[in-house]
Amino acid sequence: MAKRNTEPGTVQGNTEQRIMDAAEELFLDRGYMLATTVKIAERAGVTHAMLHYYFRTKEQIFLKVLDKNLNGFIGAVRPVMTATANGNVWETLKGGITVFFDYLNSHRRLAPMLYDVLRNNPELLRSYREGLAEMSERVRTSHVTMLLKEMDGGRMNRTDIGQLFYSILTMCISTFLTIPVLDGMQGKDPEDLDRFMDARKTEILDTIYLRLYGKA
């Protein structure tokens, strides 16, 4: 048969792309282990043999999905990750937190998927490990300079910078990890979730601001 998928009667888009889209959807929803190649093929509307024809293995199609998603994330976040010497310190930090939070908020299943892989299949992240470690090192050093100057000048509470970053990252990330819990508690109206995310971002910024500038 080998229908051309541009023919009438077939879904739009070529098969390879449809499989990629279906795979992304399922990996984002279920993580690596629980998203099966059979379900991906079903969702794409093809036999599962097609998945192996185009992508060879489950691991390879996952790595393509992961690559796309991590590149999107890195592209969005990189510009604000290096703190410069000039400029208002709090505005710089706030800008970084905002971009990070906003990206996770516009890709709400990214953090849960990455968490799933980090927990259950960390070896799949091997090729990104180094790059991400390097990036986080750049973030750290550039901010350390800025923050230490602020602390030394007595304008900011003295704080362990590693702990500060840990607080910022976990507060942002866990907001999205806990969406399943929220779904069970709040109304199902999607706008409720949007409002919650806005309030959450404000609260995180206020919390970090007072951690750094609030006088005890």
Place this chain on the structure above:
Amino acid sequence: MAKRNTEPGTVQGNTEQRIMDAAEELFLDRGYMLATTVKIAERAGVTHAMLHYYFRTKEQIFLKVLDKNLNGFIGAVRPVMTATANGNVWETLKGGITVFFDYLNSHRRLAPMLYDVLRNNPELLRSYREGLAEMSERVRTSHVTMLLKEMDGGRMNRTDIGQLFYSILTMCISTFLTIPVLDGMQGKDPEDLDRFMDARKTEILDTIYLRLYGKA
């Protein structure tokens, strides 16, 4: 054969208990879906038919493990969950956070396992849903009274109490969810992790304190 497991050559403890222990170990490590009955039986050193003989289904053995763990948690945490009218407000709150954090810290795989189930098999928590919701409601109302009085008296920053609790819970919980990430970054020395947890608890307390009492 039906060896009595008190005979020489057999592992100590009765079979049922050995299966329970193995199941707890695997569920804590891998969550519900990825812990298989075959692996549980292997670890317990019995054939997997035994698992069904004693517990009938995978779901039932999991529910027993869950019950034990949730009861332990609730027993530890309940005493400090109701804020009283008298007493220092910050000390009360600090006490609650400390007990909560310390319990998770002495049961480091509990939060990850619960998160896994909440994400992938929320229906397994159905029978606990109501009780937990009720408890969290009691926590909330008792604290709302205390905190509002403090805010109205101008002794505490005005704050959305829902957001405050969300910050406290996610900061504590995510500390333990992210242990796999830490393992990849820090040294493998278990004492490093102990020290990190201590520092983390202090940082969370400082952060929440300044959120509530720090002057902008």
Place this chain on the structure above:
DNA sequence: ATTATCTATAGATCTATAGATAATGC
């Protein structure tokens, strides 16, 4: 007679591939 255990196996999945077959591009 009851309890505990083992072997064997059913029936669902999963990932992956082999091999046949049809459409497309020369």
Place this chain on the structure above:
DNA sequence: ATTATCTATAGATCTATAGATAATGC
């Protein structure tokens, strides 16, 4: 000839049960 597709199937697991067999408690 190459590319795309389908059918069929191998080989691993998984959960769960049936049925035989041995040990224990009367």
